[in-house]
Amino acid sequence: MKLLYKPYFLLLLIAFISCNKTLDSAPDGKISMDEIFEDPVKVGAFLNSCYNNIPGKGARYFFWMRGPVVWSDEAWDADAEAEPTLTTGRIYNGNVSALNHPAEVPGSVEAGNGQYWARYWNAIRNCTVFISRIDNAVVTSEEERRRWKAEAHLLRAYYYHELLKWYGAVLPITREPYSFEQDFSEVVKASYYEVAKFIEEDCNVALATSELPWRITTGESYRVTKALAEAIKSKMLLFAASPLFNSGENYWEEAYQANKTAVENLKRNGYALYNKINYPQTYQSTTSFFGPNNDAYAALYNEYFTQGMSFGISQIDMETIFQSREGQGNIWNIDGIGAQDGYKSGTNPTQEMVDAYETSDGQPVLNLKQPYLDEKHLQPNYNSNNTLYNPLDPYANRDPRFYASIYYNGSKRKALWNFIESPDSPENYPGGIGNRTRIISTYVGEPQTGISATARKATRTGYYHRKFLHPNSGNDNPIAGANYKLFRLGEIILNYAEAAAEAGHFTDAENAVNEIRARVNMPPIPSGLSKEDLLLRIKNERRVELAFEENRYFDVRRWSNPTDDLSETDAWVTAAEITRNPNGSYTYRRRTVRALSRSNFSNRSLLMPIPLLEADRLRSITGLNWQNPGW
Numbered sequence: 001m002k003l004l005y006k007p008y009f010l011l012l013l014i015a016f017i018s019c020n021k022t023l024d025s026a027p028d029g030k031i032s033m034d035e036i037f038e039d040p041v042k043v044g045a046f047l048n049s050c051y052n053n054i055p056g057k058g059a060r061y062f063f064w065m066r067g068p069v070v071w072s073d074e075a076w077d078a079d080a081e082a083e084p085t086l087t088t089g090r091i092y093n094g095n096v097s098a099l100n101h102p103a104e105v106p107g108s109v110e111a112g113n114g115q116y117w118a119r120y121w122n123a124i125r126n127c128t129v130f131i132s133r134i135d136n137a138v139v140t141s142e143e144e145r146r147r148w149k150a151e152a153h154l155l156r157a158y159y160y161h162e163l164l165k166w167y168g169a170v171l172p173i174t175r176e177p178y179s180f181e182q183d184f185s186e187v188v189k190a191s192y193y194e195v196a197k198f199i200e201e202d203c204n205v206a207l208a209t210s211e212l213p214w215r216i217t218t219g220e221s222y223r224v225t226k227a228l229a230e231a232i233k234s235k236m237l238l239f240a241a242s243p244l245f246n247s248g249e250n251y252w253e254e255a256y257q258a259n260k261t262a263v264e265n266l267k268r269n270g271y272a273l274y275n276k277i278n279y280p281q282t283y284q285s286t287t288s289f290f291g292p293n294n295d296a297y298a299a300l301y302n303e304y305f306t307q308g309m310s311f312g313i314s315q316i317d318m319e320t321i322f323q324s325r326e327g328q329g330n331i332w333n334i335d336g337i338g339a340q341d342g343y344k345s346g347t348n349p350t351q352e353m354v355d356a357y358e359t360s361d362g363q364p365v366l367n368l369k370q371p372y373l374d375e376k377h378l379q380p381n382y383n384s385n386n387t388l389y390n391p392l393d394p395y396a397n398r399d400p401r402f403y404a405s406i407y408y409n410g411s412k413r414k415a416l417w418n419f420i421e422s423p424d425s426p427e428n429y430p431g432g433i434g435n436r437t438r439i440i441s442t443y444v445g446e447p448q449t450g451i452s453a454t455a456r457k458a459t460r461t462g463y464y465h466r467k468f469l470h471p472n473s474g475n476d477n478p479i480a481g482a483n484y485k486l487f488r489l490g491e492i493i494l495n496y497a498e499a500a501a502e503a504g505h506f507t508d509a510e511n512a513v514n515e516i517r518a519r520v521n522m523p524p525i526p527s528g529l530s531k532e533d534l535l536l537r538i539k540n541e542r543r544v545e546l547a548f549e550e551n552r553y554f555d556v557r558r559w560s561n562p563t564d565d566l567s568e569t570d571a572w573v574t575a576a577e578i579t580r581n582p583n584g585s586y587t588y589r590r591r592t593v594r595a596l597s598r599s600n601f602s603n604r605s606l607l608m609p610i611p612l613l614e615a616d617r618l619r620s621i622t623g624l625n626w627q628n629p630g631w
Contacts, residue, residue, distance in 0.1 A: 033129075037137040040144075047130055047148050050155045051222070053123040055162075056111030056326030057550065058468070058484030059346070062087045062102070064334040066347050067113060068553030071600060073569045074353045075465065075548065076593050078338070078345045082456040094599030098609035098631040111326040116166055117611050120159040127156035128177045143211050150209035154224045154232075157202035161232050164195050165554055168245065168607040170626050173198045184621045191247060196240035200258075203229035214269040221311045227271060227321045230262040231487040234495045241502065242558035244606060256503040259496035263489075263512075266321070271489045273519050274304040274319040287414040287437060288471045291403030297520040298400035305404075306470045308482040321487040328468065328481025332415070335481075336469045337407060337440060338457030339448040341418050345457055347465040347548065349406050351574040351590055352377060354463060356543045357402040359388040362523035368536040376572045376597075378590050394576075394588055400520045401544055407464035409442040409578050409586065416474035422447045426584075435476055440464065443578040443586060451575060453594070460593050462576030467548050490516060491551065494542050501534045509534060513541050557606050562629075566601040573598070604630025 036042040061067035063079060063086055070077035070088055077088035084093065087102040102108055109115045130152040139145045163171055169192035178184070190198070206212055206229040214226045237258045241251035277283055283290075283299040290298035309320040333341035355371065358364050363386040366372075373379040382389070388397050395408045407413065414437040421431035424447045427439040440449050442462045452458035473479040497512035506529075514524040525537045539559070543552060556569050577591040609631035610618070618626040 033133075037133045040138055040140050043134070043137045043139055043148070046126070047152060050123060050127045050130060050152055053112055053119045053159065054155075054325065055113045056324045056328075056484065057113060057486060058324065058326075058328050059331055059335045059481060060111035060324075060326050060328065060484075061113045062108040062110050064329060064331075064346065066335070066548065066550075067103075068550045069548050070347055072553040072556065073350060073573050074543075074552050075347045075349050076460045076573060076575075078348055078456060078458070078460055081454055081460070081594075082344070091600050092598045096600075098612040098615060098627065101609055101611070103608065104611050111324075116162065116608075117614060120163050123159045124156055124174065125177060127152045127159070128174055131156070132177055146209055147211035150206045150212040151224050153202040154206040154212075154229050157199045157206075157229070157232050158224070160195060160199050160202075161236050164192065164199070164236065165239070166608045167610060168192060168628060169195065170610055170628060171195050185623070187618075187622055189622075189624065189626055192245040193240045193247070193249070193251065196236040199236045200233050203233045215271075215315075216311050217313050217315070218311065222323075222325045224322070227266055227269065228487060230265055231321050231492055234259050234262040234492045238495045238499055239554075239558050241499065243561050244558045252499060252502040255499040256496075256505060256508075259492065259499045260508070262492055263496050266489055266492060270318055271321065272318045273489060273493075273515070274317060275300070275519055277303055278316050279303060279307070282471060285471075289412040289414065289437075290471075291398075291400070291411075292396065295400045295403055298403040301401050301520055302404040302467070302471070305468050305485070306479075306482050309485070319489045320485045321489065321492075322485075324484040324486055326484070328484060330473075330478060331469055331481040332473045333475075335465055337413065337449060337464045339417075339419065340413075340415055340474060342457055345459055345464060348459045348461040349463040349465060349548075350461050350593070351463075351576055352569075353543075353547060354394075354402070354406065354408070354576070355380065356540055356547075357399040358522070358540075358544075359386060360397045360399065360522070361386075361388050362517075362525070363388065364537075364540060365389050368533075368540055375567075376592055377574045378592070380590075391588060399522055399544060401547070405465075405467040405547055407440045407466050409440070409462060409576065411440045412437055413440060413471075414438075415472050416476040418475070419448060435474070441580075442576070443580045445580070451577065460575060461573075462578055465548065485549070490519075490545055491549075494538070494545060497538050498535070498542070501531060501538055504531070506531070506534060509538065513538050516541060516545050560606060562606075563603065564606070565603045566605060570601040570605070571597040602630065604628070 036046055059066055065077050065079060065088060069075050071091055079086060080089040080092050083089055087108055090096055090102045096102060103114055104117060106115050131149060134145060134149045169190065171190060172187045173190045173195060207226050212226050216223055216225060237255040239245055241255040277296065277300050282288065283303045284296060288294060288299060290302065309317040309323050333343040335346035338345035355366050364383045365386060367381045367383050370381050373381050390396065395410065416435045417438055418433055420433060421429045423429050424445065425441060427441050442449055442451055442459055444451055450458060451462050468481050470479040493512050493516055497509045500512060501509035510525060510527060517524065529537065542555060556566060573593055574590045575593050577589045579587040581587060607628040610627055615627040
């Protein structure tokens with residue numbers, strides 16, 4: 001489908017704006033909606049408008065940051081101090097409100113990330129109008145009509161699922177487009193489960209449409225598929241069963257059955273975990289440096305996330321279900337090691353994230369029931385059964401995904417380094433501007449890559465982000481970040497594992513989580529664990545496997561009760577404070593990233609606020625309070 005024009009319709013939620021006739025005409029005001037659906041080209045162009053608000057995600061949030069990733073306990077945004085009035089700094093400092101939330105400010109929207117309430121309702125309206133008219137529209141074939149209708153249903157499900165993730169149960173269900181003459185006082189706020197089932201209903205329409213493919217193998221690269229329908233159903237029924245959203249009801253068996261079917265159908269239709277290194281010349285070279293021994297499984301994992309999914313009959317990537325259309329930019333100088341090009345480091349993994357990676361024998365480093373003995377996470381509660389972890393050498397013998405995802409003190413990178421080394425960095429001195437191998441030293445006082453409380457190019461935490469960073473990219477090798485993977489089979493398998501454990505299907509849960517672990521050569525989890533211990537292992541597996549993919553932000557919320565807050569996970573995050581000793585050894589301590597806790601952990605932070613003006617309109621029209629608690 002070629003995008004012919006972009007219809008910008010003036011609506012937010014249903015019709016909570018002044019009444020007018022804008023929707024009766026096309027964006028240029030010269031043709032009617034009837035005329036659009038009498039022309040096959042314009043019908044296709046209108047369907048394109050339903051695609052326009054799919055977000056870019058990844059590093060494409062405001063000012064090249066990762067949004068939910070740095071708003072959770074996975075990472076700290078190095079721009080929080082450098083630019084405290086920008087999005088993340090405001091969130092950390094509690095400078096947010098329903099009237100002026102940085103994620104909802106129009107000027108903060110980049111690559112479709114932000115201003116979700118307005119943009120997603122706009123998209124839902126377009127999808128619903130399309131669904132209501134396509135049966136009588138003029139199209140070139142009945143096959144085209146059926147496929148386009150299925151796409152509109154699935155796109156509507158996508159936007160509803162996004163709204164439900166961010167805002168919770170403050171949504172009406174709109175099967176038919178509203179007209180401005182209707183009585184909006186009767187608009188009903190649906191329960192979380194009801195909206196999830198409505199999303200499932202739209203997904204089932206897509207799954208029942210034979211003309212909608214399971215995978216794109218032609219030039220129609222970014223169109224939706226049946227696989228996306230299974231992925232959305234998987235996530236939404238998992239979320240609906242979770243404590244924050246289930247209203248005290250037990251939906252775990254339903255979530256289990258839906259996720260089991262999703263995994264079976266995806267595999268039956270060719271989806272599989274990415275399990276082969278396809279570019280050994282890059283990822284298994286002597287200069288890729290995936291851990292002390294250049295681990296092949298770390299290389300495999302990093303290759304998957306640094307290569308975009310291509311489209312064709314013969315595909316390398318059979319794991320990705322749906323990826324963003326937005327490019328991710330030159331992330332080596334905005335979201336990697338900032339000193340490499342002298343700009344900024346962006347996403348700095350926290351010590352908490354590092355602690356989550358097990359040792360290579362499959363033992364957690366910390367006690368998963370109580371990982372820290374104090375509020376500020378400065379006293380780790382080590383797992384007494386782990387004999388391989390050494391606090392004096394903390395980065396040895398770790399899960400391959402650690403080496404694939406994080407640069408740590410002593411790791412190496414070969415790339416173009418745009419500075420001359422100082423004697424204050426004895427590991428790297430002498431060294432000049434050029435393409436060379438550099439040891440990434442993050443200790444206090446290291447002039448280029450050492451930890452700093454203020455330097456924008458430096459790390460705040462003692463760690464740098466690597467998961468989406470090509471091994472050797474730089475200004476002399478300008479390989480941008482791969483298109484962001486919005487859904488992938490690995491996530492669906494972990495959804496299945498969690499739902500299976502919650503519903504009492506423990507063997508299925510073990511098998512699913514072990515399938516994920518086997519891909520990176522991690523040992524199976526112990527069999528016969530109690531339900532509590534099994535869930536702790538599954539949740540930690542999600543944390544590691546899905547690290548920096550926006551899942552953690554939503555997971556810690558949905559695992560909470562409605563009256564909970566996030567003080568145990570999100571209030572305090574810590575850094576590795578490393579001292580280089582005269583003999584070249586290192587002393588490892590922990591410190592909080594800053595003296596004050598972050599302010600995005602209170603009960604109200606479980607859900608985003610509805611923009612204040614919209615909440616006020618809803619109250620005035622329906623007489624009910626639609627706003628989320630605390631806002």
